[in-house]
Amino acid sequence: MKFRKSYLAIPLSLTLLASAGGAVSAHNLEPSNPSVETPSSDLRSSLGHLLSEHAYLAAEAMRKGAEGAKDFDAAANALNDNTTDLTAAIESVYGTDAGQQFNEMWTNHIGFFVDYVKASGSNDQAAKDEALSKLDNYRSDFSKFLETATGERLESSSLADGLQMHVNQLVGAFDSYVKGDYEKAYQYERESIHHMHMVAKGLSSAISDQFPEKFHETMAVTPAADLRAHLDHLLTEHASLAVTAMQNGIDGSEDFEASAGALAANTKDLAAAISSVYGDEAGKQFENMWSEHIGFFVEYVKATEAGDEAKKEEALKNLDSYRGEFSKFLETATDGRLKSGALADGLQMHVNQLVGSFDSYAAGDYEKAYEQAREAYAHMLNPAKGLSGSIVDQFPEKFAINMPAEMPKTGMGGTAEREMPFEMLLAGLFAAAGITAMAVRRKVEKN
Known part of the structure; x- marks a missing residue:
């Protein structure tokens, strides 16, 4: 087992060894000052x-x-x-x-x-x-x-x-x-x-x-933590399903269509999360751009299979244009809380990791392919934290909900039985975000 990169996991000891000085009650801190971090x-x-x-x-x-x-x-x-x-x-x-x-x-x-x-x-x-x-x-x-x-x-x-x-x-x-x-x-x-x-x-x-x-004295189950976890789930899953679909594409596997369908279903779920915050039109814009960037990866796979270097370069160029446009979209949606320059850099890393994993797989360097796949999976935690943090900062009152103090002993879902479902929680943001959604559409269209 050659792969031993500690940065893939946030060591829990870093949290456990943190100083307890200045600690405050979760019941005082998190409802009034919700944070994903x-x-x-x-x-x-x-x-x-x-x-x-x-x-x-x-x-x-x-x-x-x-x-x-x-x-x-x-x-x-x-x-x-x-x-x-x-x-x-x-x-x-x-x-x-x-x-x-x-x-x-x-x-x-x-x-x-x-x-x-x-x-x-x-x-x-x-x-x-x-x-x-x-x-x-x-x-x-x-x-x-x-x-x-x-x-x-x-x-x-x-x-x-x-x-x-x-x-x-x-x-x-x-x-x-x-x-x-x-x-x-x-x-x-x-x-x-x-x-x-x-x-x-x-x-x-x-x-x-x-x-x-x-x-x-903080809690792992709060509306803000739920939002971060939900985006962790969907964005990391996107990376894993993209890796699988690209491998299936170059192999001509019988399950390629099914793997591509799973990737598309993940996109639908991500778009639904965006829609629940910023409205249906913003969600549709997200879905169109996100689906388009997946299409560019597919074009890269097809070009690799055909040995067409020009088409591969064209796919990479399209991905470069996408990351610029998508970064501006998120910067506008979050009222500048996410900066397009930093977002574009992060998206380039995402592209490099998926393309790198695929290139390694196509070249038969399977150890490196899975190393890069794990890097791609871990990397998506960063945009999840950034986006969830921006949303919570944008709508703090919507995430300042008193959570039950007693933790049920389900072992699987924390306060799952009493927690407001993610979709229901964010659905309440729609009305509050109506003005923001209109502003997002105007700014994006203008840009």
């Missing part, structure tokens, strides 16, 4: 990043295993590197012994998925059942581990139910893929990625409640 929100974002990336890489490795693909080892190594990063995160909170326990159980459960893939390849139903049985034992043991680690803030029975959902989603994605039901396979994969953000929500809420002084 709190120690607890950072914790949730870091866990959401690594846990959802696990789901993405696990689905990818299982799919590559079924194909007997040349890049299977590289995909598996990337998944193992994600485990290393997750282990470091657990160690930074609970110590080396707990980290080692986590690593052993987490690595074993990945192995059981691999056993299931191998058994499917040899049509060995008994071996498949044995793998599922081992996964069942794992979820029980792992649930008890987390219940104990969090001082019973997370309940093992609820955790076990959530882990069963994780198993069902990954196995469902794999089984659907093997059967040729590619649309359902990617539907399962997207559900799995989203589900792991819910796991991060519950775990970060438990940890911040367990060590309140280390997290400056």
